[in-house]
Amino acid sequence: MTINRRLFIGTAAAASATLAAPMVLADGHAEPRVVVIGGGAGGATAARYIAKDSKGAVDVTLVEPTRTYFTCFFSNLYLGGIKQMDDLGHSYGGLAAAGVNVVHDWAVDVDRDAKTVSLAGGATLGYDKLILSPGIDFVDNAVAGWDLNAQNAMPHAYKGGSQTELLKAQLMAMPEGGTFAMVAPPNPYRCPPGPYERVSMVAHYLKANNPTAKIIVADPKPKFSKMALFQEGWADHYEGMIDWIGEDFGGGNVSVDPSGMTLSIDDEETKVDVCNVIPAMKAGRIAQIAGVTDGNWAPVNAADMSTKADADVYVLGDASQQGDMPKSGFAANSQAKVCANAVRGALTGSKVFPAKFANTCWSLIDTNDGVKVGATYEATDEKIAKVDGFISTTGESAEVRQTTYEESEGWYAGITADMFGAKV
């Protein structure tokens, strides 16, 4: 009986794949054109899958300013000294090999009526479908005393690359017994466990190099992702080093002075040596310029990641407001594959299968002490809705934690190959 029921569901799901009639192209150009803005976990994956699966039938252009992409995921492991910066850098050669036209430029404007994207270098790109995967920007005046001009004195290090290197340099230059402060962000933000993995990796570095140093975390939230796992790990590995001040203790009432290097929590001022300010976030700027945002984020339809504002404009990853998925590289990669399947179907008439999403986030607490949280999701009319999930538990054996960490390394190799193509 069970088998019959499953057979039925399976057949129904496969049968609900639809063959779309190919879209009629605006000005009669030969091949349908897709422009993807942003070459991270969402954009690079979408560009590669559309180019790879359409086998030349779709003209795919990826607009990404940097020539080497440094992942934000695993950047905390660089802070902890476990990974090198080179381990986190990826070129776009594999995308070009897959048939993607990679343009290293900034997208500065989108004209949704004319269906064009303007680049800082002066070029204009026409599109039939536009995919935006711009990641995050920071909300103005989110932390009193901090703006982007202060990002050298008080780095956010929440975009991979130079900011991460700056924070690492400041961590290494801390005086003996000094204070590392973090201002954690309010929900929703990129990588929910990220700030707390960072605290762990900073503590890991300090324990070996500056063991009398202290870490203060000012947090506007009363609780955070994997909280019990992190707090157990902090007590086990870094006892007495980390002072987490949550919302209930004034962690949300914060101001900073980047010139004087002070942090004020609930009107109590502290002199700090490093101050990692991670402000409230919003969709990357081009999503706002394109006019597909509502408030800080871009609302999308769960079935294909098209925006509520424009059926020919899609938003992936952190910038999207989709429902239950966390903002993570894994989630963006998952959404990109659903989007790529739908976009290709709309442009070429290829089969469109039902949307399915998944996410897993690994965090490292100390050497070989890895934890993870994950869930599966489906598309409903309202949102991307959670189906099922799991989380590591406190008190797991060292073997389980090591296996989890090794798995995260395998995932890093896997997702970066999925984004950029296999390393040659």
Next chain:
Amino acid sequence: MKSIKWFSLSVAVSVFVTGAAAEVVGDPERGQQVYKKCASCHMVGPEARNRVGPVLNNILSARAAGVPEFKYSEAIKEAAQDGLHWTAETLDAFLQDPKQMVPRTKMSFRGLKSEEDRIDVIAYLASFSGGAMAAQVDEGFVISADILAIEGDVEYGEYLSSECTTCHQESGSDDGIPAIVGWETDDFVTAMHAYKQKNREHPVMQMVTSRLSNEEIAALAAYFKSLEN
């Protein structure tokens, strides 16, 4: 006769399939005794590190010459570049006579002449290979012949596979998450159902498989098998 055919998965999971002829598989406990011949040069297990020879964790389905920081011979590196992966079959051939399979390999070992020894030591090594490979299912775990007989839709499998390739590499590389390319479809289907029925441990795999139908599992098996070449 012990059979090599079923090896890649069945050594690890001792699968018994109803309707299929009983297969005799490797005995990892006996393999541990055989492994003593290897242990003067190779380590395996959680504390293993490279010695005269590389660590043998995750050896099954790994690309040859793939252990970081080990200085391999040019010969084995060239074989790896030509696509040599360690499967039960290739390991069996290598262990029978290393210098015949890879001339000028640094491995100074005359080989295991006994097929039984080779099968058992590979079964032992399989128990240290990857999350999936090392996972055990109960001996009584059964997949019906009906489920194994479902013909997978490769195109649907290709679409579904994008959920797998966030972690499992399409190229068949293994950097900490097992390779799943080129598996026999029966092995693949059995492993997926073992996760789905919580007979095999791994929270991510149990979660992912819990919502895969029998047809979807068959489609994935057919697709990943098709990537073999």
